Amino acid sequence: MNDPRIDQMIVDMSLYQCLECGKCTASCPRRLSGKEYSPRLLAHKVIAEREDEAYIENSVWECLTCGMCRERCPSGVDFNRFILEMRAMLAETKGLKGYRAHDGAIHSWMRMMTTPGLKQNRLDWVDSDIQVARSGEVAFFAGCAPYFDVFFAGIEVDTISIAKDSIRLLNFLDIKPVLLPDERCCGHDLLWSGDVENFEALCRLNFKTFKDAGIREIIVSCPECYQVLSEHMPGIVSGFDIKVTLLIDLLQQELKKGGLAFRPLKRKATFQDPCRLVRMLDRSSGPRELLGLVPEMTFVEMENSGRGALCCGNCGFINCDAYSKQIQVARLKEAKATGADLLITACPKCMIHLTCTIRDRMRHGKKIKMEIRDLASVLADGIEYSG
Amino acid sequence: MEPVRILGICCNWSPFVCYNAAGMTGLNMPSNFRLIRVMCIGRINQALILRAFEFGADGVILLECKDEDCRYGPGPEVGHENVNRVRKLLHLLGISQERLVERTFGAHEKVALVQTVWKFAVEIDALGPLKKRSDGKPVRTTM
Numbered sequence: 207m208n209d210p211r212i213d214q215m216i217v218d219m220s221l222y223q224c225l226e227c228g229k230c231t232a233s234c235p236r237r238l239s240g241k242e243y244s245p246r247l248l249a250h251k252v253i254a255e256r257e258d259e260a261y262i263e264n265s266v267w268e269c270l271t272c273g274m275c276r277e278r279c280p281s282g283v284d285f286n287r288f289i290l291e292m293r294a295m296l297a298e299t300k301g302l303k304g305y306r307a308h309d310g311a312i313h314s315w316m317r318m319m320t321t322p323g324l325k326q327n328r329l330d331w332v333d334s335d336i337q338v339a340r341s342g343e344v345a346f347f348a349g350c351a352p353y354f355d356v357f358f359a360g361i362e363v364d365t366i367s368i369a370k371d372s373i374r375l376l377n378f379l380d381i382k383p384v385l386l387p388d389e390r391c392c393g394h395d396l397l398w399s400g401d402v403e404n405f406e407a408l409c410r411l412n413f414k415t416f417k418d419a420g421i422r423e424i425i426v427s428c429p430e431c432y433q434v435l436s437e438h439m440p441g442i443v444s445g446f447d448i449k450v451t452l453l454i455d456l457l458q459q460e461l462k463k464g465g466l467a468f469r470p471l472k473r474k475a476t477f478q479d480p481c482r483l484v485r486m487l488d489r490s491s492g493p494r495e496l497l498g499l500v501p502e503m504t505f506v507e508m509e510n511s512g513r514g515a516l517c518c519g520n521c522g523f524i525n526c527d528a529y530s531k532q533i534q535v536a537r538l539k540e541a542k543a544t545g546a547d548l549l550i551t552a553c554p555k556c557m558i559h560l561t562c563t564i565r566d567r568m569r570h571g572k573k574i575k576m577e578i579r580d581l582a583s584v585l586a587d588g589i590e591y592s593g
Numbered sequence: 594m595e596p597v598r599i600l601g602i603c604c605n606w607s608p609f610v611c612y613n614a615a616g617m618t619g620l621n622m623p624s625n626f627r628l629i630r631v632m633c634i635g636r637i638n639q640a641l642i643l644r645a646f647e648f649g650a651d652g653v654i655l656l657e658c659k660d661e662d663c664r665y666g667p668g669p670e671v672g673h674e675n676v677n678r679v680r681k682l683l684h685l686l687g688i689s690q691e692r693l694v695e696r697t698f699g700a701h702e703k704v705a706l707v708q709t710v711w712k713f714a715v716e717i718d719a720l721g722p723l724k725k726r727s728d729g730k731p732v733r734t735t736m
Contacts, residue, residue, distance in 0.1 A: 308638075308639070308640055309638055309639075309640030309641065310640050310644065311638070311639050311640035311643050311644075314640060314643040314644050314646075314647045315643060315682060315686065317647055318643070318646065318647050318686055319686070321723075321724050321725065322724075323724040324686065324687055324724065325687040326685055326686060326687045327684050327685055327687055328685050352685055353682060353685055356678065356681040356682055356685065357639070357678070357682065359678070360678075
């Protein structure tokens with residue numbers, strides 16, 4: 207804890223600007239679900255009581271990184287980056303900590319993807335429903351979708367359909383993307399669980415895969431992949447010159463041009479704002495604007511929505527615990543309270559975590575049971591050419 | 594070429610009785626074979642099998658009791674389910690599914706167990722070592 211890098215982080219992330227107002231802790235989903243957890247106290251300990259190593263280390267690993275504290279902070283303390291850099295530093299000096307959900311299986315396959323000569327079979331799901339190109343300059347990044355699809359088959363989360371539906375939408379925009387047989391996980395979960403070495407290895411390998419295939423633009427539907435590819439990769443790979451496009455942005459821009467419309471959908475729907483998409487990438491209006499184009503759909507907001515939305519309970523598959531479950535139950539109850547019968551989200555992780563809680567037999571059964579679909583799937587099912 | 598590394602995950606009951614009896618009667622095991630003894634194959638999850646490959650195993654064999662012999666109930670069934678799922682993940686990763694197998698044994702089958710492990714070792718040897726990182730190390734060597 208005497209590491210001078212911490213002093214630098216305090217300066218860089220504006221921790222000295224903390225007013226001790228406590229808004230961070232009062233809005234932290236960890237704290238609100240009953241856990242003794244306080245971003246305010248963590249800032250204080252790091253500045254003034256650094257000898258309390260156990261407290262600081264625990265807090266750094268316990269954070270969900272949902273970004274609500276940063277959102278509420280009136281002083282601009284960059285908590286997310288502080289947690290990210292502290293984890294990287296602690297992992298380097300004391301080893302990877304934090305309880306890895308599913309016993310670390312997810313992080314294991316991500317690390318195994320750092321093998322350079324890997325020859326994956328990740329495109330078995332491609333069929334005639336979608337049109338893809340063998341070569342070209344525009345690729346669609348499917349990331350871990352084929353892997354999550356296998357791993358979470360037990361809770362019937364179908365992440366492949368999100369990738370397929372995204373490509374169906376692209377086909378309507380006259381884009382036939384390339385699917386790269388050897389792209390790897392974006393590394394988001396390794397980065398946020400402190401494994402910087404393997405995260406950077408994945409970034410470099412992905413960049414090489416993109417360049418070798420002659421790709422100039424990557425279209426991404428997952429907000430986590432988008433954040434990594436657009437914000438982290440350029441800092442790690444020198445000369446990163448690939449345009450990264452978020453599917454939601456592209457749809458917003460292209461649908462304005464006309465020629466496409468949506469079939470009516472008589473459902474009452476609400477939206478789960480993914481933390482990366484909404485708080486970190488500031489895209490709260492995009493999904494709502496797109497859903498507004500679907501005729502006859504009633505859209506209702508949850509009590510906490512947009513940049514103030516409640517976390518889906520877990521990030522990076524570390525530290526999922528009973529408190530995470532409580533957050534998920536609270537979130538699903540908010541969704542139910544709107545009277546909606548369809549919960550739309552735009553991140554496969556939100557879908558995985560919330561579905562896991564819905565299917566938990568020990569939980570609240572019908573009180574939280576609800577259909578969850580990805581934004582891309584809802585849009586792809588209704589899109590059609592119009593006059 | 595570096596020899597392949599083979600890991601056996603062995604249930605404490607029937608298969609370990611076989612393994613122990615094989616050792617008592619002087620039946621040899623392949624020198625590149627390492628054994629982890631667990632109380633029940635049901636204790637092994639997808640993550641632990643994946644981790645064996647992450648830490649440098651070139652082949653993993655689960656040595657299980659017969660379904661009806663499990664001391665705890667569903668152990669071998671949990672094993673079958675996990676092997677099926679992990680094999681699908683290995684396929685995605687481009688790792689031959691033959692590198693992960695499960696075999697069941699009754700408590701008297703010491704010869705069959707030794708023969709099975711030798712056969713597996715020969716098969717993995719034919720497949721060769723898994724591709725490692727560019728520095729030649731497995732993906733991870735320490736926790």
